[in-house]
Amino acid sequence: MASVSIRNVRKSYGPVEIIKGVSIDIQDGEFVILVGPSGCGKSTLLRMIAGLEEISGGTIAIDDRIVNDMPPKDRDIAMVFQNYALYPHMTIADNMSFALRLKNTAKSEIAAKVERAADILGLGPLLGRFPRQLSGGQRQRVAMGRAIVRDPKVFLFDEPLSNLDAKLRVQMRTEIKEMHQRLKTTTVYVTHDQIEAMTMADKIVVMHDGIIEQIGAPLDLYDNPANMFVAGFIGSPAMNFIPGSIGGDGFTTESGDRLPLGGRVPAASDGRPAVYGVRPEHFRLADEGMAAEVVVVEPTGSETQMVLRPLGAKAGREDRKRELTWVLRERTGAKPGEVVRIAPDPALAHLFNPDTGLRL
Amino acid sequence: MSRPLRKLLDKAGMAVCVLLLVSPALLFFIWMLSLSLKFEIDNGAYPPILIPDRFAWKNYTTIFEGNSFLLYFWNSLIVTGAATLFALLVGVPAGYGIARMRAHKSAVVIMIARMTPGLSFLIPLFLLFQWLGLLGTLWPQIIIHLVVTVPIVIWIMIGYFETTPMELEEAAMVDGATRWQIFAKVALPIAKPGIVVAFILSVIFSWNNFVFGIVLASRETRTLPVAVYNMLSFEQVSWGPLAAAALVVTLPVLILTVAAQRQIVAGLTAGAVKGG
Numbered sequence: 085m086a087s088v089s090i091r092n093v094r095k096s097y098g099p100v101e102i103i104k105g106v107s108i109d110i111q112d113g114e115f116v117i118l119v120g121p122s123g124c125g126k127s128t129l130l131r132m133i134a135g136l137e138e139i140s141g142g143t144i145a146i147d148d149r150i151v152n153d154m155p156p157k158d159r160d161i162a163m164v165f166q167n168y169a170l171y172p173h174m175t176i177a178d179n180m181s182f183a184l185r186l187k188n189t190a191k192s193e194i195a196a197k198v199e200r201a202a203d204i205l206g207l208g209p210l211l212g213r214f215p216r217q218l219s220g221g222q223r224q225r226v227a228m229g230r231a232i233v234r235d236p237k238v239f240l241f242d243e244p245l246s247n248l249d250a251k252l253r254v255q256m257r258t259e260i261k262e263m264h265q266r267l268k269t270t271t272v273y274v275t276h277d278q279i280e281a282m283t284m285a286d287k288i289v290v291m292h293d294g295i296i297e298q299i300g301a302p303l304d305l306y307d308n309p310a311n312m313f314v315a316g317f318i319g320s321p322a323m324n325f326i327p328g329s330i331g332g333d334g335f336t337t338e339s340g341d342r343l344p345l346g347g348r349v350p351a352a353s354d355g356r357p358a359v360y361g362v363r364p365e366h367f368r369l370a371d372e373g374m375a376a377e378v379v380v381v382e383p384t385g386s387e388t389q390m391v392l393r394p395l396g397a398k399a400g401r402e403d404r405k406r407e408l409t410w411v412l413r414e415r416t417g418a419k420p421g422e423v424v425r426i427a428p429d430p431a432l433a434h435l436f437n438p439d440t441g442l443r444l
Numbered sequence: 445m446s447r448p449l450r451k452l453l454d455k456a457g458m459a460v461c462v463l464l465l466v467s468p469a470l471l472f473f474i475w476m477l478s479l480s481l482k483f484e485i486d487n488g489a490y491p492p493i494l495i496p497d498r499f500a501w502k503n504y505t506t507i508f509e510g511n512s513f514l515l516y517f518w519n520s521l522i523v524t525g526a527a528t529l530f531a532l533l534v535g536v537p538a539g540y541g542i543a544r545m546r547a548h549k550s551a552v553v554i555m556i557a558r559m560t561p562g563l564s565f566l567i568p569l570f571l572l573f574q575w576l577g578l579l580g581t582l583w584p585q586i587i588i589h590l591v592v593t594v595p596i597v598i599w600i601m602i603g604y605f606e607t608t609p610m611e612l613e614e615a616a617m618v619d620g621a622t623r624w625q626i627f628a629k630v631a632l633p634i635a636k637p638g639i640v641v642a643f644i645l646s647v648i649f650s651w652n653n654f655v656f657g658i659v660l661a662s663r664e665t666r667t668l669p670v671a672v673y674n675m676l677s678f679e680q681v682s683w684g685p686l687a688a689a690a691l692v693v694t695l696p697v698l699i700l701t702v703a704a705q706r707q708i709v710a711g712l713t714a715g716a717v718k719g720g
Contacts, residue, residue: 157619157620163614173633174614183619234619278472
């Protein structure tokens, strides 16, 4: 177990800067998830922590020791790859004991550690088989077993669940979380799936285009996003963004509807253009609310998702952009084409600066 | 036209094309076989006889008596075996290094070495061997065969290592392996099919080599292809024994190729398509 300190780290490939000065403090035992869209630099950052990529600027320290120039094998880390990276010519037991055999560890100790890891992950009956004989989920567990056996200071996971089907992913998510609660090893986990981030992390780092947009606990990021990117990335279905301007004690949308701000009007902003953000689950039926036509009703069993188009929408602009998503817990008899009146909960609404994206 | 009939015609057309393409090589072998089993009289007969009435098995037996055939077979074995072994010892790590370091320029240099006609090395190397006093031994042939075998091995191994997923080696790096350990314990076992292909192709090209042997071999050190050539005497061309000898020399490599054809194709096309 150890802390990981990332200070002002930069990474360039030739003239192109991929990571533009990133700083993260990871406490001992924390489960930190790097999340962001493809190409944001999260995998590159993880590989720099592992030592598989050179660091162009800044420092990375594991347990207060700067590791910039240390090769991966000396950093006392273990990594789980997206494609499992199991040695195809070795049995599962040999795969898991490879690192220990390289260090000439005593055979009895190797056997004990492999057995312990196999117990935790339910791999006992598979130890004599080869990777090609295993399913995707089993292979991923072996990859994790290989990491556990090492008993390292830090676990690094590089999108380990991306190659699994949806059901298996949900199951493995729970297993990984349980494993972390049991072993308490510092973990850095990379994913593009914000649901994984929300369900597993102690702390989430949202990355975008090589910079950090926000760091915080999952519910913090959900309730108080610092900018439009984080607000739109975290939470599914995504937050609704309604452009318009602040006026009086409320908000006027571009199509003329009035939305409440609940008295939380920022100072000196009358008439100022802004973006009103409201999550799909924070709408309710209201006679005084915005009129909108139902476009699609999507019942998922536990809830109903509806796509609505505000009636005041100007002609000529892209219809899709004007559409709002509303998520209800109850079943509804609403049909496409019907008009409903909805209003957001003012206490849970957000205001953003349309130019910078930052919250107001 | 009905579908079954169409399918049949397609298959027939395919068979005709294959036959046309394959027949020159095939017919050549069949004629050689026929020649090797005929007595001298039958050779000049017109119309040509394909299957003679009496089989001249003595054509085959004369190869093995009095002609030191087994000595030449042994020479071929040593030369090809040693050249292939050295090529693998040097070429496999070289291919690994070039593939991992993306040293494309080195790969091009080796390609040029492969394409240069062997004859251009022959004279300088002959003088060198003469000066070193090696001419009576098999060493000159072994060394010059390396010019043929090493580039083959390197080229095939470069292609093969370039398709080995880097993630496996990265996993080994994180697990604590040094470069040599990664090569020996991870890359090499996975590249076994590639090594088999390199071995086979190296054997094939080295065994059949004729040009180097003609210049560098003495009476005791000549290899099989050269021995067959020497069976052509000035007075008359004894086609029967000659054809028999040629067939016997070709046989080992032919069997090897037919047995390993799938591996050869796999090795040559490795990495061409994702997942292959």
